Amino acid sequence: MLKQLYIDGQWVTPAQGGQFSCIDPATEETLQHVAAATAQDVDLAVQAARKAFNQGWSQTRGAERADWLEALADKLASKQDALAILEVCDNGKPLPEAQWDISDAIDCFRYYAGLARELDQRQDQPLELPDPRFSCRIRHEPVGVAGQIIPWNYPLLMAAWKVAPALAAGATCVLKPSELTSLTALELAVAASDVGLPAGVLNIVTGLGNEAGAALGAHPDVDKMAFTGSVPTGAKIMSAAAAEIKNISLELGGKSAFIVFDDADVEAAVEWIMFGIFWNQGQVCSATSRLLVQEGIAPRLTERLLDAARRIRIGPGLEPGVQLGPLVSAGQHRKVLSMIEQGKQQATLLTGGKRPGHLPEGYFLEPTIFAEPATDSRLWREEIFGPVLCIRRFKTEAEALQQANDSRFGLAAAVMSADLERSARVANGLRAGIVWVNCSQPTFTQAPWGGMKQSGIGRELGRWGLENYLEVKQVTEYRSQDAWGWYLKQE
Ligand code: NAD
Numbered sequence: 001m002l003k004q005l006y007i008d009g010q011w012v013t014p015a016q017g018g019q020f021s022c023i024d025p026a027t028e029e030t031l032q033h034v035a036a037a038t039a040q041d042v043d044l045a046v047q048a049a050r051k052a053f054n055q056g057w058s059q060t061r062g063a064e065r066a067d068w069l070e071a072l073a074d075k076l077a078s079k080q081d082a083l084a085i086l087e088v089c090d091n092g093k094p095l096p097e098a099q100w101d102i103s104d105a106i107d108c109f110r111y112y113a114g115l116a117r118e119l120d121q122r123q124d125q126p127l128e129l130p131d132p133r134f135s136c137r138i139r140h141e142p143v144g145v146a147g148q149i150i151p152w153n154y155p156l157l158m159a160a161w162k163v164a165p166a167l168a169a170g171a172t173c174v175l176k177p178s179e180l181t182s183l184t185a186l187e188l189a190v191a192a193s194d195v196g197l198p199a200g201v202l203n204i205v206t207g208l209g210n211e212a213g214a215a216l217g218a219h220p221d222v223d224k225m226a227f228t229g230s231v232p233t234g235a236k237i238m239s240a241a242a243a244e245i246k247n248i249s250l251e252l253g254g255k256s257a258f259i260v261f262d263d264a265d266v267e268a269a270v271e272w273i274m275f276g277i278f279w280n281q282g283q284v285c286s287a288t289s290r291l292l293v294q295e296g297i298a299p300r301l302t303e304r305l306l307d308a309a310r311r312i313r314i315g316p317g318l319e320p321g322v323q324l325g326p327l328v329s330a331g332q333h334r335k336v337l338s339m340i341e342q343g344k345q346q347a348t349l350l351t352g353g354k355r356p357g358h359l360p361e362g363y364f365l366e367p368t369i370f371a372e373p374a375t376d377s378r379l380w381r382e383e384i385f386g387p388v389l390c391i392r393r394f395k396t397e398a399e400a401l402q403q404a405n406d407s408r409f410g411l412a413a414a415v416m417s418a419d420l421e422r423s424a425r426v427a428n429g430l431r432a433g434i435v436w437v438n439c440s441q442p443t444f445t446q447a448p449w450g451g452m453k454q455s456g457i458g459r460e461l462g463r464w465g466l467e468n469y470l471e472v473k474q475v476t477e478y479r480s481q482d483a484w485g486w487y488l489k490q491e
Contacts, residue, residue: 003034003182005041005206006189008048009199015040020179020208025092025326026316026362034182037207039215042174045203046219049145049172052200058142058170062119065168068197069116073109075191076156080106083156083184088317090183091155092325092363093280095317102184104445105160111445115466116168124475133480139473142170143247144223146469147216149209149237150185151229152178152328153283153385159185161449161460162226163202169469174203174222176213178229180329182206209233220244226468227251228285230383231454238457249458249468251285251450253383254411257404258288258440259426261397261417262296268438269297269416270304273389276414276440278312278367281327282387285455286412288440290380291391292400298393302371305391306351309367314356326363327386333363336386339378340368346380347373347390375403383409397426405431410452414440433459 002019004011018036023029037045057065076083080102087098119140127136146166150158159175166173177185189204205212213233217225217240227237228251241248258276260269276288293301317325327333340353352368368388373379379390394400404413412434415426420437427435433451436442443449443461450459458468478484 001033003032003186003206005035005037005045006186006193006202006204007041007045008051008203009193009197012041012044014038014207018207022090022181022183023329024089025328026089026318028330028361028363031089032183034179034186034206036179037176037205037212039211041207042205042212042215042219045174045205046145046147046216046221048200048203049174050221052198053142053145053172057172057198057201058144060170062116062123062168062170065170066113066116068195069109069113069164069167071195072188072191072197073106073113075195076102076106076109076188079187083187085318086187087155087184088325090181091152092328093317094322094325097280098317101154101157104443105156108157108160108445109164112164112168112466115165115463119168119466127474129476133478134476135479136474136476139475140169140470141473143469143471144171145221146171146173146224146226147219147222148173148175148226149213149216149229150175150177152181153280153285155181156184156188158228159188161465162228163188165460165465166226166469167201169466171224171469172201174205174216176205176207176216179206179208214240217241218243223247224249224469234456249450249460250456251460252411252454252456253385254285254287254409254451254455255290255381255383255407256286256288256409256412256414256432257290257292257407257430258414259292259400259404259416260294260297260301261415261419261422262294263418264297264416265418266297266301266304269301270308272414272416272438272440273305274308274312277389278309278324278387279441281324281365283328283332283385284441286434286441287385288412288414289384289389290404291389292394292403293391294400295393295395298391302350302391306369309351309369312367314359314364314366316362324367324387327365328363330363332385333365336365336384336388339382339384339386340388343370343373343377343379343388346377347371352387375406381407397422401426401429405429408454411455412436412451
């Protein structure tokens with residue numbers, strides 16, 4: 001059965017009747033046919049969101065919105081296991097990782113319920129001014145209709161990162177999931193419908209990027225565009241927003257460095273390096289895909305890493321014990337394999353680089369490690385978005401920092417050393433929005449997420465995520481009975 005669009009609280013067929021298939025990347029079989037929205041459907045969704053915003057949602061108290069967010073969290077929690085399985089089938093990731101994602105998505109709704117309640121306390125707080133005849137109060141008002149576009153690597157979690165803070169702020173949403181993984185976002189729409197969220201507050205339009213995504217990005221009645229995805233698409237969102245001077249936030253790609261000093265614990269380093277690049281098949285914006293290892297520890301660390309990488313269990317995400325599932329799609333598999341082929345001319349391939357022999361179907365790829373790519377090679381500079389690690393050796397702290405920062409990206413970085421003073425110094429010198437010390441990738445809903453340079457604009461998560469959907473307003477009042485007297489006095 002065709003999965004329909006969710007607009008104005010109704011399940012609707014797209015105006016032009018288009019559809020696309022969601023494929024299980026482990027079997028290459030079609031899981032589901034999904035409605036492909038066009039500009040006409042996107043327009044209806046934006047109109048519904050505008051009506052819901054104007055007709056009440058923007059006026060609700062934070063506490064009321066918090067109740068809705070908690071109801072959504074409870075509804076998702078009641079189907080947690082089924083959602084995790086659906087995520088595996090749609091995206092390919094191993095089941096324990098999908099379970100983790102779903103649980104984080106639910107927590108995200110609960111967290112922003114808390115911030116929505118706090119917003120009531122923050123509303124209309126006085127601001128002290130230097131002239132006692134004036135009083136000022138500060139309001140935090142919802143930004144309006146939010147257009148939200150997300151990628152495929154954490155389908156429900158990315159939807160939660162967008163929808164939860166927007167609803168908490170009192171904005172209304174039109175969310176477009178990736179055409180590669182639309183199914184759990186549609187389950188969020190089912191949850192919204194089940195709990196009776198007012199019509200139009202959350203609209204979900206599935207569809208292709210250059211059709212539905214482009215229409216949402218360019219829609220003149222969208223007040224704010226929140227986008228997560230690649231740099232080239234982010235640039236398109238930014239230029240479409242420029243025409244309307246639209247408020248935007250962008251969460252884009254990365255090529256994050258992991259610096260390991262000689263005094264680091266080898267076993268701990270191997271653990272975090274593996275997690276940092278092979279988690280979610282390396283399809284992680286913050287993946288620490290550039291490993292910088294100090295000379296003294298490099299031989300032992302590389303040997304342990306290769307041994308561990310060769311022992312990773314690859315297979316369908318639902319199979320118990322699997323650590324590496326398939327890549328998300330045939331296109332992604334082709335792209336990563338082609339970068340690996342090209343990479344063989346730019347560096348030494350130490351392990352992997354091909355489809356595992358025992359898995360002839362599905363978009364599987366062996367964990368791949370290259371040594372010593374040139375610093376100007378594609379392998380070292382471009383986001384691969386697959387299980388591909390590049391290692392370079394360094395001598396000094398200054399050299400490590402220079403190489404880590406020599407990137408157009410600035411999303412994340414990691415540093416590992418027994419010397420805490422040194423790690424703090426290096427952490428402070430890294431040009432990245434997220435720095436991990438003695439670990440890689442742990443992500444907390446409370447902490448700001450986002451990048452410098454071409455990795456994006458703005459921050460999600462934490463209170464910063466809420467601010468994305470708020471406008472700050474000052475209301476200043478003249479309280480004196482006396483005439484102000486400036487102009488009249490001048491005469
Ligand atoms: P993508 O840019 O191809 O697609 C992202 C979304 O944009 C999809 O929903 C797609 O349909 C839509 N889209 C495509 N063309 C569009 C257009 N012309 N106008 C409007 N929307 C359009 O990226 P992807 O392949 O889905 O995701 C991978 C990228 O996302 C990687 O670069 C990764 O680093 C990045 N990412 C970043 C973060 C972060 O927090 N910084 C998180 C996850 C993923």
